[in-house]
Amino acid sequence: MGKSDKKDKNIKNTAEEAKDMQESVAEGSAESMSAITSDMANEATDNDLISGENAPMVLAENLVKIYKTSELEVLALQGLDLRVERGELTAIIGNSGSGKSTFLNMLGGLDEPSAGKLFVDGKNLFKLTAKEKVLYKRDTVGFVWQNNGRNLLPFMNAMENIMTPMHLTSEKNKKERALELLDLVGMSHRKFSRMNQLSGGEQQRIAIAIALANKPKLLLADEPTGSVDRKTADYIFDLFKRLNQEMGQTIIIVTHDVELSKKVARVVAIRDGKISSERILKEHYSNLGNGEINWMEEETQDEYSIVDRAGRIQIPRNMLDSLELKGNKIKVTCEDKTIMLHNPDDEQ
Numbered sequence: 098m099g100k101s102d103k104k105d106k107n108i109k110n111t112a113e114e115a116k117d118m119q120e121s122v123a124e125g126s127a128e129s130m131s132a133i134t135s136d137m138a139n140e141a142t143d144n145d146l147i148s149g150e151n152a153p154m155v156l157a158e159n160l161v162k163i164y165k166t167s168e169l170e171v172l173a174l175q176g177l178d179l180r181v182e183r184g185e186l187t188a189i190i191g192n193s194g195s196g197k198s199t200f201l202n203m204l205g206g207l208d209e210p211s212a213g214k215l216f217v218d219g220k221n222l223f224k225l226t227a228k229e230k231v232l233y234k235r236d237t238v239g240f241v242w243q244n245n246g247r248n249l250l251p252f253m254n255a256m257e258n259i260m261t262p263m264h265l266t267s268e269k270n271k272k273e274r275a276l277e278l279l280d281l282v283g284m285s286h287r288k289f290s291r292m293n294q295l296s297g298g299e300q301q302r303i304a305i306a307i308a309l310a311n312k313p314k315l316l317l318a319d320e321p322t323g324s325v326d327r328k329t330a331d332y333i334f335d336l337f338k339r340l341n342q343e344m345g346q347t348i349i350i351v352t353h354d355v356e357l358s359k360k361v362a363r364v365v366a367i368r369d370g371k372i373s374s375e376r377i378l379k380e381h382y383s384n385l386g387n388g389e390i391n392w393m394e395e396e397t398q399d400e401y402s403i404v405d406r407a408g409r410i411q412i413p414r415n416m417l418d419s420l421e422l423k424g425n426k427i428k429v430t431c432e433d434k435t436i437m438l439h440n441p442d443d444e445q
């Protein structure tokens with residue numbers, strides 16, 4: 098047997114292994130699934146993606162989350178991959194129930210996956226001890242929710258609310274820092290107001306200041322504009338943009354507001370628990386100021402589909418519908434580096 102024959106055989110074996118792997122995933126065997134995901138994570142760990150100087154802020158690999166209740170199992174995340182660099186502002190959009198909050202809660206250290214790996218700021222989130230996790234939640238991430246009841250203490254004023262998360266830290270000038278944060282979110286004039294004296298939008302601005310109190314490396318916001326009016330939503334969204342541009346704050350915002358997301362440099366879309374597509378701001382728009390663009394009217398971003406490590410992509414629903422397929426088979430051809438998808442019935 099020649100050297101090249103041997104090589105071919107190896108390639109064939111690898112292909113067969115990959116096929117076996119796909120089949121076992123298709124069968125939904127939890128055991129084989131976690132074996133596969135841990136293999137894949139090891140690959141990434143090996144090439145120094147995780148903790149080197151150039152390590153991303155977030156690296157999610159093949160995250161799977163299954164919620165089990167007595168009647169049913171919900172597959173909330175189905176092999177989600179995402180990489181977020183330091184200093185990026187990323188928006189996550191997707192229909193209700195697509196897994197956005199599940200993913201954000203994992204990043205916030207509030208939930209654990211059924212399989213997969215998640216690294217934030219070089220830390221393997223699922224290997225943290227209980228004590229490390231408390232510190233992670235206090236120092237590495239800040240969290241803003243749609244419903245600020247989770248963040249705010251109603252009987253304290255704005256200033257006291259902002260100082261609360263600093264109590265257990267070594268921050269020396271807690272008052273100064275609180276005043277700085279009030280200024281940052283444009284709420285200096287309300288520092289002695291209690292929460293029930295503030296509007297929903299103002300409470301949300303205080304919630305953002307609280308989330309920033311301990312200088313988190315990663316700021317997470319789950320539908321922060323979900324229950325405020327249009328004008329307030331614009332203000333809050335622009336505040337996040339300013340934090341990112343002027344202070345280099347890494348931010349991930351979940352939003353269902355497609356219009357607002359048009360302002361962001363990078364928008365990833367989750368469909369059925371997996372990243373399906375990404376939109377990137379066109380260069381022309383990234384250099385323009387807020388007032389110079391009619392964000393609602395213009396196509397500010399380019400859209401890309403995401404290819405996962407097994408070569409799968411999600412075809413946009415409207416394109417798939419336009420093929421009017423009868424079954425689940427599609428004809429794939431490639432010409433001049435262009436791949437085309439056809440309805441097999443159209444060829445006869």
Ligand SMILES: Nc1ncnc2c1ncn2[C@@H]1O[C@H](COP(=O)(O)OP(=O)(O)O)[C@@H](O)[C@H]1O
Nearest residue numbers: 164171173191192193194195196197198199200
């Ligand atoms: N604690 C839970 N128990 C059972 N199912 C859940 C739980 N949390 C979320 N789910 C389900 O997981 C899926 C994803 O939910 P979620 O992440 O909240 O979506 P989104 O934030 O995109 O609306 C949904 O089908 C939801 O019903």
Ligand SMILES: [Mg+2]
Nearest residue numbers: 197198199319
């Ligand atoms: Mg949600």
